Amino acid sequence: MKLRPYQQESRVAVENEWDKGIKRTLLVLPTGCGKTIVFSKVIEDRVKLGERVLVLAHRGELLDQAADKLAKSTGLKCATEKAEQTSIGSWFRVVVGSVQTLMREKRLNRFSDDFFDTIIIDEAHHCISEGYQRVLQYFEQAHVLGVTATPDRGDMKDLGAYFESLAYEYTLPKAIKEGYLSPIKALTIPLKLDITSVGQQSGDFKTSDLGTALDPYLEQIAAEMWKVAKDRKIVVFLPLVKTSQKFTELLNQVGFKAAEVNGESQDRAEILQDFQDGKYNVLCNSMLLTEGWDCPSVDCIVVLRPTKVRGLYSQMVGRGTRLFPGKNELLLLDFLWLTERHELCHPAHLIAQSDEVAQAMTKNIEEAGAPVDLEAAEKQAAEDVVAQREEALAKQLAEMKRRKRKLVDPLQFEMSIQAEDLSSYVPSFGHELEPPTDKQKKTLEKLGIFPDEVDNAGKASLLLDRLDKRKSAGLTTPKQIRFLEGRGFQHVGTWPFDGARKIIDRIAASGWHTPSDINPAEYKPEG
Structure with missing residues (x-):
């Protein structure tokens, strides 16, 4: 199977991290970009080196999906470590294992602690939990690859406590x-849904409170959905099973062909297939379909x-981001x-x-009154934010002139080179x-950047790179930027x-005065 360019790049990047001596690394690919294919190819590479590999996940569907993709893309078969199924005695070099099974002490003790050379964690945003950590600490000598679709690095602060690096990230916009x-x-949708009374639990909204708070609005929501999406194929995520069931009834009364699935549904596979085949055009669920299901x-x-939680929000939206013939966009x-x-996400x-930028985008989308392309909205919002920052920067530059600082403020440098990735x-x-090292600070100062405004070693490393x-x-160098922008030249x-x-x-030759035939605000360098 030929990998897409970003898939091959990510495969190489992961193995480069391990070669550098970094044992625990992360791979971030949006939902629908073939993360299972990528880690299957990584597994194939490790098996060729004679290694034994464990694929660890928290749901049966994910284990089945991993085994299926591994067989189709590499020809490798695997053993299973789940409930009564065991891999002990199997000659297969790959094991797909349920974390709920392997976290049990009796089950773990059947293996030597160096049995697996490499561990792949599917949906790695779950791996901070106690069960995962018990398994990972037992096989602590193994190389570890965590794969997740979490959309931004701000969500990875907890993951950063376990993983040592981010090997590769492919973004949703890209x-x-x-x-x-x-x-x-x-x-x-211009419906004001009041959830001010909803409590908090484990860093998110309480699902029981959400269900109660939503109830009064369900009829209006169904009516609004009919206005804007009656011809679409829709998945609806709700907080509770009873809310999901009630909303399904209301959608059918409005005119949709709606079905509901939950963890207790005996005919779940049949309903999902019927939805895929077009018998239903709306599928309601209480957070059941966030992972391991694709349509x-x-x-x-x-x-x-x-x-x-952005990871959870991304998983929900990810159910609709895949390409399909005749599909122009996801609404x-x-x-x-x-x-x-x-x-709130x-x-x-x-x-x-x-x-x-997210706040500016959200405001613009709310005011639009029509569907707005996210990429276009992001571009506009980013421009607005840059304009606001430049206004603030102009005031800051005026203050800097008064202080006659010889070095460039990092924010001025980032804005001047238009580096959103640095400023955010x-x-x-x-x-x-960690704070920047003395070596980083000295090098930044030598290159013309004021180091006291750099908060951490990660930012210092990015700036130096x-x-x-x-x-x-x-x-241009930072010193050139400071000198010329201090005289009104732009970017x-x-x-x-x-x-x-x-x-x-030329300015030096004019006695350090800007020549009269030059307007700094409009000047563009030759060539």
Whole structure:
């Protein structure tokens, strides 16, 4: 099976981390981008080296999916460690194992602690739990790869306590741009749903309270859905089974062909197949279908289970991001959730690189009154945020001029070179959260960056890497940026080094005055 370019890159990146001596690394691929195929190929590589591999997951469907993809993409068969099934005595070099089974002491003790050379964790955002950690600590000598679809590194602070690095990240916007996932359009439904009374539990909203809070609005929601999505294939996520069942009845009364599935459904497989085949056009569930189920023809997602957890939100939306013939985009219905808290996930959080941009996007989408393409909304919001930052930066630069600082403030450097990834950087791993080292600070100062404004070692490392790449590419230095922008020239960070040097030489030749025939605000360097 030929891998897509990003899949091959991620496969190589993971193995490079292990070769460097990093034992526990992460791979981030959006839902629908073939993470199982990638880790199957990684497994194939390890087996060729004579290793034994364990694939660890928390649900039977994920284990079955992993075994199936492994066989289809590599020809490798595997043994199973789950309930009464055991891999002991099997000659297969790959084992798919249920964490609920392997976490038991009796079960673990059947294996020597060096039995597995490599462990793959599917849906790695679960691995901080006690059960996973018991298994991972038992086989602590093994290399570990965690695979997750979590959309941004801000969600990985907890994962950073266990994993040592992020080997590779393929973002949702990139996957959409390169044609591997469906474009997403968001539509805010103008219904004000009051959830201010909903309590908190384990860092998210209490599902029992959410069900009660939603009840009064279900009829209106069904009617609004009919207006905007009656011809679509829809999956609806709700907080409780009873809410899901009630909403299914209301949708059928409105005119939809709706079905409901939950953990107790005896005919679940039949209902899912009927939905796939078009017998139903709406499928309601209480968080059952967030992982391990795919139906590429789904072209509308309705999240009636508001959450603060981006990983969970991404999993729900991910049920509709796959490509399908005749499918132009995924319609994502959002609501005006009234809450005292601001951490609620919205469509913007799927692709925005910072909370600042996400807030601007959410406001723009709410005011649009029609479906808005997320990529276009992100671009507009990012431009708005940059404009606001530049205004703030102008004030900061004026203050800097008064202080006559010889070094460039990191924010000025980031804005000048238009590096959103630097200005919105969030450290994730333990070593990144540490303060910058003395060596990093001295090098930054030598290169013209004011080091006291750099908060952590991760940011310092990114800045030094960017400065090195800019030098190789022949772009302006921080000192050139500070000098020229201090005189009113714009975005000097995007200029070539030689172009900046020439205008500085002209200013020097004019007695350090800007020549009268040059307007700094409009000046563009030659070449």
